[in-house]
Amino acid sequence: MATSLLRVPPPEELLRPLAVPERLLLGPGPSNVPRRIQAAGARQLLGHMHPEVLQVMDEIKAGIQYAFQTQNQLTLAISGSGHCAMEAALFNLLERGDTALVAINGIWGQRAADIARRLGANVYELLKSPGKYFTLQDIEQGLVQHKPLVLFITHGESSTGVLQPLEGLGELCHRHGCLLLVDAVASLGGAPIFMDQQEIDVLYSGSQKVLNAPPGSAPISFSERAREKLLKRKTKPPSFYLDMGWLANYWGCDGEPRRYHHTAPINSFFSLREGLAMLAELGLETSWERHQTNCTQLCQGVLDIGLELFVEEEKARLPTITTVRVPEGYNWKDITAFLMDNHGMEIAGGLGPTVGKVLRIGLMGCNSSSANVERVLRALQDALRCCQRSRL
Ligand code: PMP
Numbered sequence: 081m082a083t084s085l086l087r088v089p090p091p092e093e094l095l096r097p098l099a100v101p102e103r104l105l106l107g108p109g110p111s112n113v114p115r116r117i118q119a120a121g122a123r124q125l126l127g128h129m130h131p132e133v134l135q136v137m138d139e140i141k142a143g144i145q146y147a148f149q150t151q152n153q154l155t156l157a158i159s160g161s162g163h164c165a166m167e168a169a170l171f172n173l174l175e176r177g178d179t180a181l182v183a184i185n186g187i188w189g190q191r192a193a194d195i196a197r198r199l200g201a202n203v204y205e206l207l208k209s210p211g212k213y214f215t216l217q218d219i220e221q222g223l224v225q226h227k228p229l230v231l232f233i234t235h236g237e238s239s240t241g242v243l244q245p246l247e248g249l250g251e252l253c254h255r256h257g258c259l260l261l262v263d264a265v266a267s268l269g270g271a272p273i274f275m276d277q278q279e280i281d282v283l284y285s286g287s288q289k290v291l292n293a294p295p296g297s298a299p300i301s302f303s304e305r306a307r308e309k310l311l312k313r314k315t316k317p318p319s320f321y322l323d324m325g326w327l328a329n330y331w332g333c334d335g336e337p338r339r340y341h342h343t344a345p346i347n348s349f350f351s352l353r354e355g356l357a358m359l360a361e362l363g364l365e366t367s368w369e370r371h372q373t374n375c376t377q378l379c380q381g382v383l384d385i386g387l388e389l390f391v392e393e394e395k396a397r398l399p400t401i402t403t404v405r406v407p408e409g410y411n412w413k414d415i416t417a418f419l420m421d422n423h424g425m426e427i428a429g430g431l432g433p434t435v436g437k438v439l440r441i442g443l444m445g446c447n448s449s450s451a452n453v454e455r456v457l458r459a460l461q462d463a464l465r466c467c468q469r470s471r472l
Pocket residue numbers: 108109161162163164166188234236237238239263264265266286295
């Protein structure tokens with residue numbers, strides 16, 4: 081009998097079939113993936129430099145330009161999740177010693193400040209309590225005081241459920257010689273954003289929220305002003321993988337023949353292409369309207385069953401993610417676990433500053449429907465009846 085050299089046997093768990101239950105994903109993301117997008121991701125692989133894949137990349141670029149409402153040439157998808165796009169934006173915009181102003185009213189500003197500090201940037205924080213948004217006056221004060229090169233702000237604050245108004249912000253930043261960087265991971269397609277008209281310099285998003293594609297590719301775009309800043313850098317960006325110079329070439333944004341940079345997640349690109357195609361077919365305005373209508377219905381339903389909303393001002397509520405105060409005497413974990421176990425449905429607890437305080441309900445892309453609003457409200461009522469009140 082041949083003696084094996086292997087000391088680690090094949091894992092038992094891998095010899096069993098893959099187990100993936102059906103589940104309604106009504107948390108802050110990811111959202112469910114429609115069959116059409118699933119099917120696109122399951123197509124046979126092609127090479128990452130094959131003309132058909134380059135064509136799909138061009139189509140993605142056009143789809144992002146539509147979703148962002150921009151004509152920017154430097155528009156592409158990062159091979160990575162929303163965080164990867166956040167790093168791509170900051171790694172390329174900032175150099176050691178550059179001053180950045182970060183608007184913090186939830187976890188995303190905190191993370192952006194952390195990333196910018198790792199780069200050796202001079203970071204100032206503009207703070208607002210969770211549940212609130214920044215006014216132009218708040219921002220102007222920060223710009224005057226700190227004279228930053230870049231302002232980071234989150235359009236859809238998914239940890240608090242706040243929609244940040246963007247009107248006038250780009251113009252204000254430019255008057256103060258500052259670039260405007262906006263995180264639209266949780267809001268793109270669910271709330272209006274106009275990159276060119278609103279003079280946003282860098283905008284990024286994710287694939288797994290309103291676009292209903294799997295996580296792993298992240299739309300991003302740089303304005304001409306932002307591109308000039310990249311060209312003026314004295315040092316190379318600290319990440320090779322996220323170097324916009326290389327990525328611009330791979331995505332055909334620099335007019336040069338395309339060179340291999342990395343092996344792109346081709347199947348994720350197929351899915352993203354379909355997610356963007358479905359948004360284009362539906363139309364941005366219809367999508368925005370649908371998210372608003374279903375969010376309004378959810379908010380009213382939440383109030384009708386005796387719960388409270390975390391964001392008081394109606395116009396500041398994010399149409400994609402609604403934050404509901406954890407009712408007194410209940411443990412949020414009991415409620416989320418109850419929905420998962422008894423209704424096959426995910427909703428989430430708080431994140432960062434809202435941990436323990438809120439439940440987060442996401443209605444994004446195909447999940448934003450009146451039927452889902454009714455389902456989640458029924459499930460919540462059921463949870464309120466059945467979840468034991470925790471001892472206070
Ligand atoms: N920004 C915002 C506003 C988000 O909601 C998220 C995801 N929850 C991210 C950034 C990070 O995205 P990802 O989890 O895809 O890295």
